[in-house]
Amino acid sequence: MTVRARILVLLSALVVLTGVATASVLHASARAERRNQPQAGGPRITSGAVTLTEPGRMVFRNMAWGPYRDELVSAPATDPSGPRTASRVKCLRFYAAAGTGVCLQAVHGPVSDTYRAVILDASLRIRARYDVPGIPSRARVSPSGRYAAWTAFVGGDSYAGTNFSTRAAIVDTRTGMLTPSLEAYRIVKDGRTYHAADANFWGVTFASDDRTFYATLATQGRTYLVRGDLRGRTVTTLHTNVECPSLSPDGTRIAFKKRVPGLPEDAPWQLYVLDLRTLRETPLAEPRSVDDQVVWRDDRTLVYALPGDYGADLYTLPADGTGKPRRISTAAVSPAYVG
Template identity: 50%
Template sequence: MNTRNRVLIAVTGVLTLAAAAVIYVGAASARNQGTASAGTSDAVTLDGGRLLFRSTADADRGHVSSVSAADPGGARAVSTVSCSRVYAAGGTGICLRPETGLTTYQLAVLDSRLAVTQEIPLVGLPNRARVSPDGKRLAWTVFVTGDSYNGGRFSTRAGTLDLTTDSVEGTLEDFAVTVAGKPYKAADFNFWGVTFTRKPGRFYATMSTGSHRYLVEGDSTARTVKTLRDNVECPSLSPDETRVAYKAAIDGDPAKGWRVSVLDLASGTVTPLAETRTVDDQPAWLDDRTVAYALPRTQGHSDVWAVSADGSGAPRLLIPEAESPAALP
């Protein structure tokens, strides 16, 4: 069975998801059009020393763009590639986008010059995207509907693609789950926010079941996940692999919003960061000291902010009219 067929995720409610895609669509104002055109070019690559992101200055298109890491507020390069979510590492990019003329979505694998090398169909609304540090593994999360246990509300599906073997996991829900050291089975598993380690086949993610949202450690080779800690959503592993940045539900209740925080994996120490606004995003590490994330400005428009990973200082605006940041070392 080829990659294209194996990754198809059979769910209902596709039309509902297509309607929900309006969150990615908006008409850019004259001010935003000015931001989009200033200092633009088509010379966007995955070369180092840049910050890659999805532009929201053209909210209806979401062009993949980049700025100098040394001057993130300066002139941006804007490509002709459009994505709902984008990320890159190790010379490989992932672009989650609508399929042309259809109400479905696809994952596009990008090379270092943003040329599409592979396309994989996805059924669901794009939500999260990640690439392993070596550029050989990709992960995505989509919203879906139709799960009987969920009463017609949105659920999530997280999948992975290994470019070295061309193997696809369309969902992590088939993995063997261990909770608190004991085998655990449930009908309501949801996975999202995958982040890769440098070790082949190993990753972290969020798994929800019941009222819990666990940080889990996964092994794609063994097809297993085990819980590590509760109330951890959208983890992002630091470059030195000692910490995880994530969004923590305030008082354990997502209805109250989320506080971006950092977990030390060895000690279990949690450090709430200086950003006190609610952050509904998967944080991205710019380096071992700095965490970036997107905050909405108006419908369809966002800005990327940065904050110190040790809890000190104050948030700073990093890239206006942007989301889905990725540092290119």
Template identity: 50%
Template sequence: MTQRTRITVLVAAAAVLAAVAVGYIRLAADRTTTAGATSNPVTATADRVTLAPGRRLLVVSDRHLATVSRDNPGGPRTVAQLECVRVYVAAGTGVCIRPDSPWSYHLVVVDRQLRHKRAIPVPGLPNRARVSASGRMVAWTTFVGGDSYNSGGFSTRTGILDTRTGVLASTLEKFAVTREGRPYQAADINFWGVTFTADDNRFYATMSTAGRRYLVEGDFAARTVRTLKENVECPSLSPDGTRIAFKQAIDADPTRGWRLSVLELASMRVTPLAETRSIDDQAAWLDNTTLAYTVRDSSGDPDVWSTPADGSGTPRLLVPGAESPAAIG
């Protein structure tokens, strides 16, 4: 890695870590704010929150799991007592990354009535969470510190759990890597942003090494990953399995920000979307035509926006004062 590349990577890493830290500080400061104090109309009754199928969205609202109607996403929302910094749902299985203390978290798997099925301690600061379409597989990414190879002070840790068998891969860094057709090993490999295919075994994720970021395809049972394409971060597979939404570093330089884009897997053709702001998020598919994602304003407050997945149209505000969106099927 050249000196210039090291500097670029470290600057980008520092910027991301600073953003996460600022977000955490803001969230911690808001912990004394009750759900009823939000500027959005809220029904704060935990017994009414459900992940059963319906035209609703799951979000984090004022640091709690919440649901809102897809037909009126800016309207009343129902907020659970369950405190979360990241959430996701599919087929009645939900995940919540729950804070236990300022620097301690558990990934909690819940059923459609929010009953706890399993809790796993996760290191570092939460960043991403996903559930496979069947509800069987769950994944998460956190920022961690202390890796000796990283003079920037932190890296990522990504894990996957099979909720049916209980098989846990606490870090993808133990998987065998094939980079550009050849076996590859390096101390600085990091993964983030898992998204699952329909078979509950294969998945896509981002892998970084030597200052480069790749889209990888993984095999959970075989414990392998292989690179597919450069400059693809935080992939999100469409419901029909044909496209991946992702954030693309502008001119392959994360310090310049990211452009939300869609990759067609059959042709590997990339379509930049109508959202031109820098989006540092793993977008969620609301259906086969629409994406949702979090945008933070200059003060760090989040809103959920949406945009068409074909590059047409105009981004629109979907759920004000919320983040971490997922469609409840």
């Protein structure tokens, strides 16, 4: 090939690469512009004051496209599909109780994202920050507001398969004392201390005594509901095949997702409620697979997220196995009833 031919080939390649780069920039710009545009037909959202103590409100992560995407918003608890007030605080996962919130956030860096948990006061001001070692997945606050917990994926990014690793942390919001991983607690299984290198914990839920909590333990290919003791720093297995437990307000039942044989590998769960006294399970009237840690609206009603057009929608369902699911809000996830 002559020098002239080589130069022509090089120039042609440069023209092609320039065109590709320009198209990529324009595509990214258009995509960003679409994300900043309010969602057509979506909920009405305005910026304003959001607190964690306002009576009759529900606070959640807004999933609607537009300038308030991913922000905590407030809506009437009796009408979660109604007008939303946006807070300017962004969270990937969120929960709140007794005027204390936990918000799991992405921190965007030049090379990759990192994650953190921030403890919020009733006015959404940051009280404390903690590093989170992976992709956030679950968040909870104890009924008194004293303790907060979160779970992150440190290997893998889905509960559906078996190739993942999680880390569950608990912090005392009064003292700032952090337990970075429940793996530091002693495991009691079948009445004996249990050691396993593959132990994973996730989905913490708190009782009202500021001592007891429940969570999922996975080991040797099985999952267990465990009862934890914050003072004794122990967890004790109670029941098998329980994931993402959520304790009822009266402390008598656990709502959870259960793997059911025969369902697809990527959607293997059904919702159940477990009576803690009898360990009797009640299947709930939700035919779809739910990958969420449900929230108790009250002692009779559950709220949970399912995939929707803009990420997730919220549904409600009776906790006694009767009724049928009902969508209560679109483009919403991580609800907390406040006030």
